[in-house]
Amino acid sequence: MKLYYLASLFMGSLVAAQNDYGPINTDWVGATDDQALALPFGTPWGAKTANNTNMLVDPPTTGMIRRYDFTISRGTISPDGYQKDALLVNGIFPGPMIEANWGDTIQVTMHNRITGPEEGTGLHWHGILQKDSQWMDGVPGVSQCPIPPGGDFTYSFQADLYGSSWYHSHYSAQYAGGILGPMIIHGPKTLPYDIDIGPVLLTDHYHPDYFSLVEKVMGTDTTQVIVSSDNNLINGRNPFDCSTVTAGDTTTCVDTTDVSAFKFTPGAVHLLRLINAGAEGFQKFSLDGHNMTVIANDFVPILPYSTQVVTLGIGQRTDVLIYSSSAASGSYAMRSTMAFSATNQASALAVVYYSTIPAVPVVPDTEPWPAFTDAASQTSNDDLSLTEPWYPIPAVATPATVETIDITVGVNATGHTLWTMNGSSFRANYNQPILLLSNVGNNSYPDSPQWNVYNFGSNSSIRIILNNFIGAAHPIHLHGHNMQVLSEGVGTWDGTVVRSTNPQRRDVQILRGNGYMVLQIDADNPGAWPLHCHIAWHVSAGLYVTVLERPDDIEQLSIPSSMAQTCRDWGTYTGDNVVDQIDSGLRRRE
Numbered sequence: 001m002k003l004y005y006l007a008s009l010f011m012g013s014l015v016a017a018q019n020d021y022g023p024i025n026t027d028w029v030g031a032t033d034d035q036a037l038a039l040p041f042g043t044p045w046g047a048k049t050a051n052n053t054n055m056l057v058d059p060p061t062t063g064m065i066r067r068y069d070f071t072i073s074r075g076t077i078s079p080d081g082y083q084k085d086a087l088l089v090n091g092i093f094p095g096p097m098i099e100a101n102w103g104d105t106i107q108v109t110m111h112n113r114i115t116g117p118e119e120g121t122g123l124h125w126h127g128i129l130q131k132d133s134q135w136m137d138g139v140p141g142v143s144q145c146p147i148p149p150g151g152d153f154t155y156s157f158q159a160d161l162y163g164s165s166w167y168h169s170h171y172s173a174q175y176a177g178g179i180l181g182p183m184i185i186h187g188p189k190t191l192p193y194d195i196d197i198g199p200v201l202l203t204d205h206y207h208p209d210y211f212s213l214v215e216k217v218m219g220t221d222t223t224q225v226i227v228s229s230d231n232n233l234i235n236g237r238n239p240f241d242c243s244t245v246t247a248g249d250t251t252t253c254v255d256t257t258d259v260s261a262f263k264f265t266p267g268a269v270h271l272l273r274l275i276n277a278g279a280e281g282f283q284k285f286s287l288d289g290h291n292m293t294v295i296a297n298d299f300v301p302i303l304p305y306s307t308q309v310v311t312l313g314i315g316q317r318t319d320v321l322i323y324s325s326s327a328a329s330g331s332y333a334m335r336s337t338m339a340f341s342a343t344n345q346a347s348a349l350a351v352v353y354y355s356t357i358p359a360v361p362v363v364p365d366t367e368p369w370p371a372f373t374d375a376a377s378q379t380s381n382d383d384l385s386l387t388e389p390w391y392p393i394p395a396v397a398t399p400a401t402v403e404t405i406d407i408t409v410g411v412n413a414t415g416h417t418l419w420t421m422n423g424s425s426f427r428a429n430y431n432q433p434i435l436l437l438s439n440v441g442n443n444s445y446p447d448s449p450q451w452n453v454y455n456f457g458s459n460s461s462i463r464i465i466l467n468n469f470i471g472a473a474h475p476i477h478l479h480g481h482n483m484q485v486l487s488e489g490v491g492t493w494d495g496t497v498v499r500s501t502n503p504q505r506r507d508v509q510i511l512r513g514n515g516y517m518v519l520q521i522d523a524d525n526p527g528a529w530p531l532h533c534h535i536a537w538h539v540s541a542g543l544y545v546t547v548l549e550r551p552d553d554i555e556q557l558s559i560p561s562s563m564a565q566t567c568r569d570w571g572t573y574t575g576d577n578v579v580d581q582i583d584s585g586l587r588r589r590e
């Protein structure tokens with residue numbers, strides 16, 4: 001038997017500083033009211049089911065407010081034994097879990113206490129539609145001005161969809177530095193299960209701080225523009241081999257045995273909420289000796305299918321059920337590996353126990369599925385024919401408008417490597433958020449082509465064909481919608497639609513290397529919606545456009561004065577301080 005972790009027991013304060021996402025409702029870090037009561041119990045969403053309700057248009061309103069208090073600050077963490085500078089939510093990594101019922105209001109008061117040096121920030125609630133609060137999407141330069149250093153801001157929005165997701169900073173690549181956490185919204189079930197194991201966060205992990213990584217990505221040294229992750233973590237853990245630390249690096253590194261462990265029950269059905277909350281790496285997830293039944297992708301329940309490997313690009317979530325036989329016993333290795341990613345350590349391991357979890361969990365030497373080993377080099381999502389939404393919504397056959405956007409990479413006149421969408425690399429203006437400009441009737445940006453705004457006017461449906469002229473795949477994320485994915489593949493689109501009566505929907509889809517994808521939305525949510533690659537380094541280098549949807553209706557939105565106040569505060573701050581915006585601004589600006 002292979003013993004993975006014999007090294008010293010480095011735990012102490014580090015472990016206390018990490019979250020243990022055991023079965024839900026055991027840790028309520030960040031919650032400030034007595035909210036546990038209703039959560040996995042009852043149906044506070046009334047008679048709405050996954051069958052009788054189109055959740056995109058008809059969420060319930062429970063009247064319940066889930067309050068959280070988040071302080072963002074710098075800190076040092078050693079989740080894998082190597083001590084690094086991080087940006088943290090309430091001092092922990094991964095950040096606290098947000099939990100609500102479908103139809104609740106989530107209210108997060110955030111305090112920007114980033115010092116030494118100071119930075120602005122903003123939090124995004126991945127996958128939430130924000131149909132009644134488009135300004136709460138949390139994207140600096142698009143839906144709001146950054147929250148300045150020392151500033152406070154309260155986000156308030158409806159938990160309008162249900163399932164598994166996460167929140168993260170959308171300011172520069174801050175989330176790659178640690179500002180992220182899971183966000184779970186309970187709603188109607190499709191298939192029954194017994195035990196909610198909770199979030200399983202898969203995150204590539206970088207030892208340098210995020211800003212120095214962005215400096216490399218945005219620098220002119222082409223040997224440095226591809227940065228490699230140093231490890232891969234499952235719920236914030238996976239030991240790093242300190243003997244591989246580069247010569248001359250004097251950072252504290254202590255070998256650890258600390259792995260995430262999950263308790264399974266023989267005969268039970270377990271729900272695992274897989275979330276790729278990393279910066280770059282495509283994850284391939286598998287559990288030795290067990291099949292998985294996929295029941296949801298992103299916030300979309302789907303007809304179940306069985307698999308042994310789940311692929312997740314950055315930002316994607318997949319809910320799986322794992323059935324255990326009543327005779328199950330022992331322990332099994334849980335694996336996630338990064339395919340086609342720049343990394344020094346692709347594999348993450350954790351362990352599932354059928355018995356009590358021991359004080360020092362040990363990953364057993366169980367056999368990986370052949371399908372897991374075989375899949376290691378692929379970067380595409382499962383075939384669209386497999387991922388059929390539970391609640392059918394047909395695609396509009398002839399959308400009101402169709403746009404094609406080409407993606408490539410190039411070097412500009414000063415030698416910076418930039419990603420472009422139809423020839424233009426995005427750069428945010430933190431002081432002039434696109435949504436707030438549009439709200440006062442300004443949808444033109446004569447000063448610079450880099451706003452990358454696609455104004456779709458009053459079109460009732462929008463189809464976008466994305467062509468990728470580079471071998472690297474991109475997890476493409478659209479805010480404010482569950483996009484219908486009509487087709488995807490390598491080469492160019494041949495015009496066919498996969499299951500037009502009920503195409504796949506989700507909020508992130510992997511655009512293959514040298515491939516295409518065709519997305520379509522109904523324009524039912526007036527707003528300024530980011531459409532971008534979710535790889536932190538690619539969005540930093542400009543792989544971003546804004547879908548401006550129904551600007552005439554944006555003008556009618558009653559945006560609260562707190563949004564303008566944030567811009568005045570940010571203006572005051574930037575009047576006295578130079579903001580070092582070295583990237584697109586999903587990064588910062590001079």
Ligand SMILES: *[C@@H]1O[C@H](CO)[C@@H](O)[C@H](O)[C@H]1NC(C)=O
Binds near residue numbers: 289290291306
């Ligand atoms: C996994 O599924 C396959 C069919 O897809 C089946 O043959 C096999 O017995 C299953 N294995 C387990 C452990 O459930």
Ligand SMILES: *[C@@H]1O[C@H](CO)[C@@H](O)[C@H](O)[C@H]1NC(C)=O
Binds near residue numbers: 051303390
């Ligand atoms: C609910 O929807 C699923 C998936 O579309 C379908 O298989 C099932 O028969 C429906 N159940 C009821 C009670 O309508």
Ligand SMILES: *[C@@H]1O[C@H](CO)[C@@H](O)[C@H](O)[C@H]1NC(C)=O
Binds near residue numbers: 403404405422454
């Ligand atoms: C993007 O470029 C392609 C190819 O040049 C062109 O067909 C398309 O119309 C452009 N799209 C937009 C939105 O300008």
Ligand SMILES: *[C@@H]1O[C@H](CO)[C@@H](O)[C@H](O)[C@H]1NC(C)=O
Binds near residue numbers: 218
């Ligand atoms: C090239 O891109 C970088 C990063 O956005 C920018 O700072 C620089 O000004 C650009 N150079 C030119 C000539 O536009």
Ligand SMILES: *[C@@H]1O[C@H](CO)[C@@H](O)[C@H](O)[C@H]1NC(C)=O
Binds near residue numbers: 432437
């Ligand atoms: C709209 O905003 C842009 C960007 O700030 C600015 O350059 C332009 O002058 C504004 N247009 C009007 C009509 O105010």
Ligand SMILES: *[C@@H]1O[C@H](CO)[C@@H](O)[C@H](O)[C@H]1NC(C)=O
Binds near residue numbers: 400401456457458459
């Ligand atoms: C529909 O969208 C296109 C861009 O795709 C835009 O040029 C056109 O003006 C829009 N039409 C309406 C009626 O708003």
Ligand SMILES: [Cu+2]
Binds near residue numbers: 473474475533
């Ligand atoms: Cu990308």
